[in-house]
Amino acid sequence: MTVTERPAHATEAVQLRQVSRVYGTGDRAVTALDAVTLGFRSGTGTAVMGPSGSGKSTLLHCAAGLDRPTGGKVVVAGTDLGPLTETARTRLRRAAIGFVFQSFNLMPALTAEQNVALPLLLAGAKPPRDAVRAALAEVGLADRARHRPSELSGGQQQRVAIARALITRPAVVFADEPTGALDTGSSREVLGLLRRLIDQHGLTVVMVTHDPVAAAYADRVVFLADGRVADELTAAGGPPAAAEIATRMARLESAC
Structure with a gap:
């Protein structure tokens, strides 16, 4: 079994039940999420879209345990995030959640393999070199293990970020505009890679995007x-x- 493989399940990797998030109080209160109920099934890809200010980023942050909802329940990999302390939430994120960001968020002084190993080091585990190399091979960068981010293209840096997200074999990977900083060719490579990981290894991906072409790689x-x-x-x-x-996006935007 490679580092990206997980058993196939018909369960939901992430559940949001009546989740709300309100910022501010009184007359200045802003409702970013309003009683949202969603489930993200294991082994599938979901794209989240909407006009500016629709709540996309807030949904991702609440679903990933980066922000606490004002109301409702978030369950990740069978664990209700609500009762957890901040320390326990951090541990769960490190063990069960992978992140891929628009800006890659790689450590510039570290090599590709050191960046991939970082989540395990932060969790207090010794990264097995074979697993790190296998993760890089999975994203097509076995020959770039010793390269630093400045020596890699944008598409290669994002693939390193995907390998880093996979190294802990997470229950879900949250991707926030993962192709927003890439050219068309690199975007297609990254999206094709994520699609292959979903199809062949049962990866669960929740991706926020504004790009209909990127969203078309998702199941939903x-x-x-x-x-x-x-x-x-x-x-x-x-x-x-x-x-x-x-067409659906244009209809939503015209209604706003």
């Missing part, structure tokens, strides 16, 4: 508006089409 697209689930698209027989996704 969830559209948010004003902090609520406004629409959902799942195409039978394969991922939704980019044209249909763009």
Whole structure:
């Protein structure tokens, strides 16, 4: 079994039940999420889209345990995040959640293999070199293990970030605009890699994106508006089409 493989489950890796997030109080209160109920099934890819201010980033932060909701429940890998202390939440994130960011967030002084090993080191574990090399091989960078980020292209840096997200064999990977800083060719490589990891290794991916082409690599697209689930698209027989996704987005934006 490679570092990216997980057993196939028909369960939900992440559950949000009536999750709300309000910032501020009184007249200045802003509702970023309004009683959102969603489930993200293991071994699938979900794209989250919506107009600016629709609550996409807040949903990701609450689902990943980076922010505490004002109300409702978030369950990750069978664990209710609500009762956990900050220390326990941090431990769960390190063990069960992977992150991929638009800006890669690699440590510039570390090599690719050292960046991949970092989550295990932070968790107090000794990174097995074979596992680190296997993760890099999985993303097509076995020959770049000793290269630092400055010696890699943007697409290669993002693939290192994906390998880093996979090294702990997480229950879910949250990707925040993972292709936002990449050119078209590199974007397609990264999206194709994520799709392959979903299909072949049962990876669970929740991706926030504004790009209909990127969203078309997912199994399902969830559209948010004003902090609520406004629409959902799942195409039978394969991922939704980019044209249909763009049409749904245009409809939402015109209504705002």
